[in-house]
Amino acid sequence: MLARLHLVRQFELSIISCGDAGMELGASIITLLKSLGKEMHKSLGINSGRIDPDLDKVFKKYVSIDPDTGGFAHDLTSATAIAGSSYETLNKSIGGILPSKNGILMITVGGGGTGIASAMVVLKILREIYQQTPPVFLLLPEVFENSRVHYNVSQFLYHTVYSNNPIGNPVIVIDNKATEGEYKEPFDVVAKRRMEIIPKAIANLLYSAFTKPRYEEYNAEFRDFSEVIHTSGIGVLVAKDLENDQGELNLRFDDILFDSITEITSLPREKIAEARKVFISILNVDMQQFQFTVEAKKIKALFKDTSPYLIFADSEEEESKRPTLNAIVTGLPLPPRVIQIMKIARESRKDMIFKEMEGLEVVSNLDTERVATLEEEIENSYLKYS
Numbered sequence: 001m002l003a004r005l006h007l008v009r010q011f012e013l014s015i016i017s018c019g020d021a022g023m024e025l026g027a028s029i030i031t032l033l034k035s036l037g038k039e040m041h042k043s044l045g046i047n048s049g050r051i052d053p054d055l056d057k058v059f060k061k062y063v064s065i066d067p068d069t070g071g072f073a074h075d076l077t078s079a080t081a082i083a084g085s086s087y088e089t090l091n092k093s094i095g096g097i098l099p100s101k102n103g104i105l106m107i108t109v110g111g112g113g114t115g116i117a118s119a120m121v122v123l124k125i126l127r128e129i130y131q132q133t134p135p136v137f138l139l140l141p142e143v144f145e146n147s148r149v150h151y152n153v154s155q156f157l158y159h160t161v162y163s164n165n166p167i168g169n170p171v172i173v174i175d176n177k178a179t180e181g182e183y184k185e186p187f188d189v190v191a192k193r194r195m196e197i198i199p200k201a202i203a204n205l206l207y208s209a210f211t212k213p214r215y216e217e218y219n220a221e222f223r224d225f226s227e228v229i230h231t232s233g234i235g236v237l238v239a240k241d242l243e244n245d246q247g248e249l250n251l252r253f254d255d256i257l258f259d260s261i262t263e264i265t266s267l268p269r270e271k272i273a274e275a276r277k278v279f280i281s282i283l284n285v286d287m288q289q290f291q292f293t294v295e296a297k298k299i300k301a302l303f304k305d306t307s308p309y310l311i312f313a314d315s316e317e318e319e320s321k322r323p324t325l326n327a328i329v330t331g332l333p334l335p336p337r338v339i340q341i342m343k344i345a346r347e348s349r350k351d352m353i354f355k356e357m358e359g360l361e362v363v364s365n366l367d368t369e370r371v372a373t374l375e376e377e378i379e380n381s382y383l384k385y386s
């Protein structure tokens with residue numbers, strides 16, 4: 001195989017983080033990248049309430065859509081009305097943080113009222129004024145969380161991905177749902193762990209995309225990463241340690257990757273193989289050439305319509321150089337996990353949803369009948385895949 005020339009570009013990333021969870025994720029990504037020697041110069045935090053001094057140090061710009069409220073208790077109706085009135089303020093701040101043509105812009109958000117409402121305004125501004133539809137990293141709620149959060153996330157996914165005329169941003173979902181190994185742990189422990197693992201995975205992926213590969217044959221880079229995260233539809237973020245607590249390595253990359261995506265999406269293997277784009281970074285693995293070649297080939301053979309971009313690299317972390325596999329897989333068939341969230345939202349909030357929709361500016365152009373049949377439609381379209 002002919003190795004192409006690997007160009008290590010200048011690192012240029014802008015991030016817009018909405019709501020408490022979105023800002024926490026964004027702040028950790030920025031801080032981690034800085035510790036890896038990749039400084040970000042353009043970032044915007046959006047929240048309600050006054051700025052948290054610790055976060056203020058991290059974000060270059062901050063907008064509060066309502067300084068007098070500490071949050072909207074996940075209420076999308078009130079948050080949407082207020083976020084909409086911040087259109088001009090947000091527009092000014094967004095104009096100042098956009099990256100150049102070669103840079104990457106990304107958005108982070110959780111399912112709260114402030115986060116989802118302001119993210120919807122941000123996406124509107126980016127599309128209307130700047131003709132951009134950057135990727136959104138969306139934190140999905142655990143199944144027993146407040147139904148409002150499920151409703152917010154459903155609304156967001158509907159408008160960005162599933163409606164007849166979607167805004168069109170790729171949505172890369174990251175999940176609060178406990179994995180098999182986590183079911184016995186309390187939710188706050190799992191939730192806290194997510195806030196550590198997710199930013200770390202995103203930082204690692206970005207770091208890899210902008211760094212020199214260890215092997216020239218597996219030399220995924222910035223433009224591949226950019227292509228993958230800009231592929232429309234639903235994507236997932238994979239974050240796996242390859243070493244267990246006893247220091248044993250698991251090098252079955254294909255199983256690790258597929259099991260992890262199955263856990264997040266509930267999609268079966270053959271459906272995951274239909275993903276349109278895949279970027280995989282394997283960091284800090286020290287192994288014989290023939291082994292990684294075999295493993296890499298296995299991964300490449302597993303995806304039907306795409307050949308994954310793959311990079312083996314070393315991080316510049318000072319303390320622990322843990323072997324890790326991180327990936328972003330985009331353009332997936334409709335994940336059952338998304339249907340589950342829409343179902344929870346609909347079952348518990350059907351009446352509320354219709355009442356709320358009457359007052360919602362952002363969704364006022366929604367066809368209510370269509371929303372009512374959305375779940376059924378989605379299930380039917382899912383049948384194709386099951």
Ligand SMILES: Nc1nc2c(ncn2[C@@H]2O[C@H](COP(=O)(O)OP(=O)(O)OP(=O)(O)O)[C@@H](O)[C@H]2O)c(=O)[nH]1
Nearest residue numbers: 019020021071072073074110112113114115191194
């Ligand atoms: N894993 C994890 N998830 C969190 C955490 N905080 C919030 N979330 C997720 O984000 C959702 C709530 O979003 P927030 O970001 O707190 O809400 P907000 O955007 O500030 O909006 P308000 O409702 O107005 O406060 C929760 O239902 C969780 O799913 C956290 O510390 N860890």
Ligand SMILES: [Mg+2]
Nearest residue numbers: 020070071114
């Ligand atoms: Mg909040």
